[in-house]
Amino acid sequence: DAKTTQPPSMDCAEGRAANLPCNHSTISGNEYVYWYRQIHSQGPQYIIHGLKNNETNEMASLIITEDRKSSTLILPHATLRDTAVYYCIVQWGNEKLTFGTGTRLTIIP
Amino acid sequence: EAGVAQSPRYKIIEKRQSVAFWCNPISGHATLYWYQQILGQGPKLLIQFQNNGVVDDSQLPKDRFSAERLKGVDSTLKIQPAKLEDSAVYLCASSLDPAINEQFFGPGTRLTVL
Numbered sequence: 001d002a003k004t005t006q007p008p009s010m011d012c013a014e015g016r017a018a019n020l021p022c023n024h025s026t027i028s029g030n031e032y033v034y035w036y037r038q039i040h041s042q043g044p045q046y047i048i049h050g051l052k053n054n055e056t057n058e059m060a061s062l063i064i065t066e067d068r069k070s071s072t073l074i075l076p077h078a079t080l081r082d083t084a085v086y087y088c089i090v091q092w093g094n095e096k097l098t099f100g101t102g103t104r105l106t107i108i109p
Numbered sequence: 110e111a112g113v114a115q116s117p118r119y120k121i122i123e124k125r126q127s128v129a130f131w132c133n134p135i136s137g138h139a140t141l142y143w144y145q146q147i148l149g150q151g152p153k154l155l156i157q158f159q160n161n162g163v164v165d166d167s168q169l170p171k172d173r174f175s176a177e178r179l180k181g182v183d184s185t186l187k188i189q190p191a192k193l194e195d196s197a198v199y200l201c202a203s204s205l206d207p208a209i210n211e212q213f214f215g216p217g218t219r220l221t222v223l
Contacts, residue, residue: 032210034210041216042214042216042217043113043200043202043214043215043216043217044152044200044202044212044214045214046211046212046213049210049211087151091210093208094207094208094210096154096157096165097154097210097212098154099151099152099153100151101149101150101151102151
C-alpha cells in the first residue's frame with residue numbers, strides 16, 4: 001500500500017510555479033521521498049528524490065518539512081509539457097517503488 | 110543514450126490466448142523491472158531482476174505469468190493463458206543502482222484482452 005497522500009488533481013497557469021503537496025506522516029528515518037511523473041501514453045519519469053534536506057535539479061525543487069511528514073514538489077515555471085500525473089513515493093534502500101494514484105496536474109494556457 | 114525499448118507497443122488478444130512482451134534495458138543497467146499498470150492506477154511491480162537472477166516476484170501471478178532474463182540483458186514477460194483482467198499497460202524499467210532507485214521506464218505495451 002502507498003505510504004503517501006496526494007490530492008487527486010490540481011491546475012496551474014502556464015508560466016507560474018506549480019506546487020504539488022504530499023503527506024507522508026508515517027515516514028521512517030531512513031526512508032527517502034521520490035517523485036516521478038507520467039505524461040499521457042508514456043512510462044513514468046524520475047524527477048527528484050531527497051532524505052532530509054531540500055533538493056534542486058534542472059527539473060524541479062523538493063522541499064521536505066523539518067519533521068519529514070510532508071513535502072512539496074515545485075516546478076518553478078510550468079509549461080504545457082508539464083501536464084502529467086505526479087507520483088510521490090516513500091521508499092527505503094532497494095525496497096520496491098510503490099506507486100499510488102498520484103496527482104493529475106493540468107497546466108492551463 | 111538509448112532508452113529502454115519495448116515491443117510490441119500494442120497487442121490485442123482473446124482470453125485464454127498467450128502473449129509475450131520483450132524489453133531491452135539501457136546498456137549497463139543490471140536491474141530490470143516489469144510493472145503492470147491498470148487504467149486509472151499507478152504502476153504495480155510484477156518482478157525485479159538483478160542481472161539474470163530474480164530479486165522480487167512476490168506480486169507476479171505465477172500460475173499464468175512468467176518472466177526471464179537469461180543473459181542478464183533482454184527480458185521477456187509471458188502471460189499464458191490471458192484473462193480479461195490482464196488488460197493493462199506493461200512497463201519495463203531499468204536502473205544502474207537499485208539502491209538509488211532512479212528507474213528509467215520504457216514506453217510500455219498496451220494489452221487488450223477480449
